[in-house]
Amino acid sequence: MQSNESYLTLESFEEASQAVKQVIQETKLIYSEYLSQQTGAKIYLKPENMQFTGAYKLRGAYYKISTLTEEERNRGLITASAGNHAQGVAYAAQRYGVKAVIVMPTTTPLIKVNRTKSMGAEVILAGDMYDESCQTALKLAKEKGYTFIHPFDDLAVATGQGTIMMEIYKELPLVDFILVPIGGGGLAAGISVLAKMLNPKIKIIGIEPAGANCLQESLKAGEVVSITDVNTIADGTAVRTPGSVIFPYIKENLDEIITIEDEELVAAFLDMVENHKMVVENSGLLAVAALKHLPVKDKRVVAILSGGNMDVITMSSVVQRGLIIRDRIFTVSVLLPDKPGELTRVSGVIAGQNGNVIKLEHNQFVSINRNAAVELRITLEAFGSEHKNEIITTLENEGYRPRVVRTNI
Secondary structure, three states: OOOHHHOOOHHHHHHHHHHHOOOOOOOOOEEOHHHHHHHOOEEEEEEHHHOOOOEOHHHHHHHHHHHOOHHHHHOOEEEEOOOHHHHHHHHHHHHHOOOEEEEEOOOOOHHHHHHHHHOOOEEEEOOOOHHHHHHHHHHHHHHHOOEEOOOOOOHHHHHHHOHHHHHHHHHOOOOOEEEEEOOOOHHHHHHHHHHHHHOOOOEEEEEEEHHHOHHHHHHHHOOOOOOOOOOOOOHHHOOOOOOOOOHHHHHHHOOEEEEEOHHHHHHHHHHHHHHHOOOOOOHHHHHHHHHHHOOOOOOEEEEEEOEOOOOHHHHHHHHHHHHHHOOOEEEEEEEEOOOOOHHHHHHHHHHHOOOEEEEEEEEOOOOOOOOOOEEEEEEEEOOOHHHHHHHHHHHHHOOOOOEEEOOOO
């Protein structure tokens, strides 16, 4: 195995680029007309969600394992991961014909667990988040003699992830900004180090979920610190402590770090599905959501879509929440007399405005005087906020005094 000094060099990035070609899909940049119009910039997407394992993590895992001695590989490999690194290690181990044990948080989406198992790995569910799973993996590595493959705090792994930058630069040498999702920091380390080697003027922006901003807090402190709570739908970046080995490289080369709220990821998911026909997991959406927070007008920007492993239940929840956030689905409460024809009349008013009723809740017990107050809760589909307001205004003009309430679907 090589020494740490031989990684994150131009030579090692070139070596890694050749190595990972054996296992990765080609992910050429995709120009986004939609996002470019929204931002006034030239926005390109790096679709790592289209990798065979559904994420960029295969790059770092495979390159790291390729640098091990045969004896280190034959002892068996072990790692901890919320899913994407797990699949990378499992696939690489399968290619080398060696055993892989993966410790995953109990909250890991089923699709990631099943896909990891399908690649021949043994999966152990332990801990509520990555950091707890990692402790279990390290303990097992010590007890069983396995070789531990860290998902981010390893210079060889970071070098493998940096091969993304090599590809971006070859396609778009005049790139101004690269937006990088951050969990533990391996991707950010590899991307930022190589970017500054190739062109120091390229701005590398790290993006973290607001509920898991461990690197942001560490950069503020000037040293690696752990955050107390992790609370985000971006499970792939739900990390409490960034990598200490890679931290100095990030500190030196990352230009800025910003955080994104979960609701912004929901909106970004709809953007990608509706306008690009792509499924991108919540962590991979960080770079897309960040576009609204950065002064990128007239710049060439690459947003890295780091992964696309999302189970259908999560996908369904995100779609529903996104439609509600964008006023494509909303619920109003109206009071009306309890007599024949009133429901038909309200429905007619809504139909006249091209609203589509998807659920009705009729409550006769909100008032003792049923002739004066029967509550009708109407859940509707609309085209957006403007259309929603038109429907509400029409109901007001008809004397219904509509009140927007929480939507539950």
